[in-house]
Amino acid sequence: MADYGAWDRRSLLRGAAVVAGAAATAPLLGGGAAAAQAGDDADALFKAGKFEQAGRAYEEMLRTDPRNLHAARRRGFVGLLSNRFPEAERYLKLAIEVAPGDKDANRFLADCYMRQDKFALSAPHWQAAGDEGAAKVFGALRGEPYxxxxxxxxxxxxxxxxxxxxxxxxxxxxxxxxxxxxxxxxxxxxxxxxxxxxxxxxxxxxxxxxxxxxxxxxxxxxxxxxxxxxxxxxxxxxxxxxxxxxxxxxxxxxxxxxxxxxFLTTFDYAGRQLILRRNTPETVARARAAAKPLPMWLAREHMVYSRGSIAGSGPRVVAVPIGGGSEPAAATHGDTAERLRIRTDRDRPIETFAHSHPAVAYPCYPKEIRLGDAAARDVYCYTNPNSKLDPLGFDVPVTFFHSFYKPYNVTLDFTGMNLYIAPGKAV
Missing domain, CATH: 2.40.70.10 (Acid Proteases)
Structure with a gap:
């Protein structure tokens, strides 16, 4: 089921300098060149985790080129990241209309239906995405799921x-x-x-x-x-x-x-309890009273992301898997540790596993990792120089793990798409 393999990245994503120079160069470009420039801008925004701006940029591309597969697929993915299902469906269906066999668009739409418990609608898109197992299981489920x-x-x-x-x-x-x-x-x-x-x-x-x-x-x-x-x-x-x-x-x-x-799910590390509640305005209001909301995104069917920072990086999209088990509080990816000059002990490599496959990591000690008001300083982490920053097209410099959350309680609201992290036991 849901074989999370490599994703096809079909476009080269350029840096922030492309965005900065776009306004000055666009009036001088011809129609085709202008469309290419707009695509570069949208991809750069998406890569930087500026999803709302990227969404608007992809919409502008589609106004110029209504059958642009990349723009339609990415615009649908932007909606899916925030569980905005009608807009995700609209653009992903457009992408599939343009290219019925596109595996990424079909996978995203299958995920979109699955999150709404529309399993019968998701099954054929899992099939088109090449995931036979998921297609069989979701196609076989009868009656109301969950x-x-x-x-x-x-x-x-x-x-x-x-x-x-x-x-x-x-x-x-x-x-x-x-x-x-x-x-x-x-x-x-x-x-x-x-x-x-x-x-x-x-x-x-x-x-x-x-x-x-x-x-x-x-x-x-x-x-x-x-x-x-x-x-x-x-x-x-x-x-x-x-x-x-x-x-x-x-x-x-x-x-x-x-x-x-x-559910409205609370992982109460400080109180050592797991709390599931129906997601209602009243239960969400209690979570909001305990902590300010952080944005939350859901990608790759199950991976939770929010906004945090590492070693003075400034606000970035960060991965926040909760639970499992891990001694390090976080793991940095790619050249993050080197670029941010994080102290790294390369004399003590650690043979471990990432996504169930062998990997070599190194101990590192960032001055600070932060998720909202929750922070850890000079804490033991890993760096994996060979892991990718952008497996889904956007950069993720750091992943927070089990040990980071221990002084806190963390609530995930998958309706409002907010994450709440507060010190101490859940009230």
Whole structure:
């Protein structure tokens, strides 16, 4: 399901100097050159994380060239980043009308429908995007997905490290130990739990995982109960080694972003509890009273982004996966550490994994990393010089991890698309 491989970047994105010089040069250019210049400007804005300005620039391109595939796809993606579904659908449908086989446009539109629980509409676009597994699972789901029963789940953590664990029930069975991570998409369970729950795979694929080969299965789960909330009829994934057996014994499963974006979700690190509430004006108002809102974007079906900074970088788009387990408070990407002159210990390389594949990182110690009013200074981080800054077309110089959030509580509002981070326990 949802094979998050490399994305096709079809245009070279130029730096901020292009934007600065555009106004002076545009009147001197011919029609074709002007359109190319506008495209460069829009891409530069998008690369810099200035999504609203980029959206307007792509709209201007489409007024000049209504069948510009790149502009339509990117404009749809801008809407999708902020869960503005009508505008995302409008431009992504235009992109697919221009190029029916465009995999990126189809994937974005499949994601757009999926976020609205319109699984039947998403399935053919997963197919067109080349994800057979997702097409099969979402095409097979019948009835209303993610049926929510109950108003509040407030569950204490069994542990903080090496990864948070909570208890939850699968198909009415005994409590199981689940971790959670917004760097993961669907709810997943271990192969053992899948067998106990009587799950049958709808789609299966063999993948490279850590240092071996594993089978990844997708299916439909009847019931998942966490505290006072039960969710029924939802997609689920599980994995097992090619030789058989669970890929991990550290937990019985993982709760991913697809579950969390159906709620107003609070990861109360300071209070060691996970809180799910129905997203209402009253519950959002309580979150807003505790902290000022930060912008939030959702990309690649499940990855959460906000605006933060590292080592005096100024406000930038940053990745904020929450949960999982990590000793470093953050990881920098590409040449970020070198460019910002962050102290790096290259004599002590760390052999680790990134997206389940081997990677080499180095300890580094930025003077400050910041997310709104939440900050950590001279804290232990990683730098991965070989990771890309812009896998989705916009630069992401730093990713915040589990350890950063420990003094705080973090609330994600997927309706207003805001992130709230406040010191201490959630009220």
């Amino acid at each position: 049926q929510i029963h109950g108003d509040l789940a407030q569950v204490s953590w069994l542990q903080m490290d090496p990864q948070p664990l909570v208890e939850a029930s699968v198909n009415g069975g005994p409590p199981k130990r689940f971790t959670f991570y917004t760097g993961a998409p669907s709810l997943s369970v271990s192969a053992t739990v899948a067998k106990e729950a009587g799950l049958s795979p709808i789609a299966s694929s063999k993948i490279d995982y850590l240092n071996g080969k594993a089978w990844r299965h997708g299916g439909i789960l009847e019931s998942f109960k966490l505290g006072g909330i039960e969710v029924r009829n939802l997609p689920v994934a599980w994995m097992e080694w090619e030789s058989g057996g669970d890929v991990t014994t550290e937990n019985d499963g993982m709760i991913g972003t697809w579950v969390f974006y159906h």
